[in-house]
Amino acid sequence: MTILTEQPELGLQMEEKKIISSEIDGEINELVLDGGFVVPKEISKNDGIVAQDIAVSNEAFIAPEINSFGQSFRDYNAESERHKSVEEFYRLNHIHQTYDFVKQMREEYSKLNRVEMSIWECCELLNEVVDDSDPDLDEPQIEHLLQTAEAIRKDYPDEDWLHLTALIHDLGKVLLLPSFGELPQWAVVGDTHPLGCAFDESIVHHKYFKENLDYNNPSYNTKNGIYSEGCGLDNVMISWGHDDYMYLVAKENRATLPKAGLFIIRYHSFYPLHRAGAYRHLMNKEDEENLKWLQVFNKYDLYSKSKVRVDVEKVKPYYLSLIEKYFPAKLRW
Numbered sequence: 545m546t547i548l549t550e551q552p553e554l555g556l557q558m559e560e561k562k563i564i565s566s567e568i569d570g571e572i573n574e575l576v577l578d579g580g581f582v583v584p585k586e587i588s589k590n591d592g593i594v595a596q597d598i599a600v601s602n603e604a605f606i607a608p609e610i611n612s613f614g615q616s617f618r619d620y621n622a623e624s625e626r627h628k629s630v631e632e633f634y635r636l637n638h639i640h641q642t643y644d645f646v647k648q649m650r651e652e653y654s655k656l657n658r659v660e661m662s663i664w665e666c667c668e669l670l671n672e673v674v675d676d677s678d679p680d681l682d683e684p685q686i687e688h689l690l691q692t693a694e695a696i697r698k699d700y701p702d703e704d705w706l707h708l709t710a711l712i713h714d715l716g717k718v719l720l721l722p723s724f725g726e727l728p729q730w731a732v733v734g735d736t737h738p739l740g741c742a743f744d745e746s747i748v749h750h751k752y753f754k755e756n757l758d759y760n761n762p763s764y765n766t767k768n769g770i771y772s773e774g775c776g777l778d779n780v781m782i783s784w785g786h787d788d789y790m791y792l793v794a795k796e797n798r799a800t801l802p803k804a805g806l807f808i809i810r811y812h813s814f815y816p817l818h819r820a821g822a823y824r825h826l827m828n829k830e831d832e833e834n835l836k837w838l839q840v841f842n843k844y845d846l847y848s849k850s851k852v853r854v855d856v857e858k859v860k861p862y863y864l865s866l867i868e869k870y871f872p873a874k875l876r877w
């Protein structure tokens with residue numbers, strides 16, 4: 545179980561080690577917004593299904609019957625304790641993630657001066673990040689990554705970029721580790737949302753924004769804030785976390801992934817957009833297209849947390865070949 549404790553704002557002293565949690569956490573967004581598992585109805589094989597068709601059928605999820613432990617229901621007490629720690633997580637997230645904080649994080653991490661390693665090395669490193677707060681996921685992270693990637697590969701055999709995107713989408717969680725700055729959880733995981741404009745009501749635990757410095761800033765608290773309609777998400781400051789970090793790493797190391805892949809990595813935790821439809825007025829045409837792929841990806845991200853084990857050694861050569869195709873051998877992190 546995750547124990548979150550109060551901590552000072554990171555400010556410029558980010559390099560200082562701040563232990564804020566006894567355990568490493570992840571996928572908090574899913575715990576909050578999904579209220580359990582979702583599994584898709586039968587998806588037919590990839591006979592000409594395009595992203596749009598899948599995205600539209602997103603509504604057609606049915607309630608799950610079992611989680612990865614084969615349990616129908618979670619323990620009531622465990623559930624309420626979990627809720628409390630998740631709420632505390634979002635309280636800290638909503639207070640500390642300000643426009644200035646995100647700007648500072650982007651500047652700091654775009655230096656990419658911490659570690660040099662390959663994508664696969666990072667997958668293995670992520671195994672040190674154990675998500676004990678998620679009762680539906682007790683496998684090492686690399687299995688979650690491979691389960692997601694393999695599930696997509698089955699339904700979209702020709703979209704190799706999508707398989708690789710799935711494999712690497714959570715690598716940014718290494719921000720929790722000491723050599724990456726050991727950022728607190730509220731700066732790494734959970735749902736993301738824009739800064740520089742009003743906080744949409746659909747954002748989970750919205751009430752805690754009242755304590756955010758930006759909340760009463762007249763430049764930031766209108767519908768468009770500092771942005772204009774249709775400006776494109778590229779121009780929008782999104783709360784800092786593993787999504788934006790991994791996007792930065794991929795972009796700065798000149799990954800040749802298609803734009804939709806980079807979009808998935810960057811916005812997969814942006815639940816207010818892809819679940820609630822908030823902030824769509826800031827999107828441009830390209831974002832609209834990419835969003836369809838994100839919605840395809842997203843259900844595999846949730847669905848694949850199952851007991852279906854993936855033989856890592858067996859699938860490794862395939863993923864190494866994709867890494868070689870789309871990434872340099874060593875990346876700066």
Ligand SMILES: [Fe+2]
Pocket residue numbers: 571713714786812813
């Ligand atoms: Fe994630």
Ligand SMILES: [Fe+2]
Pocket residue numbers: 713714845
């Ligand atoms: Fe994930």
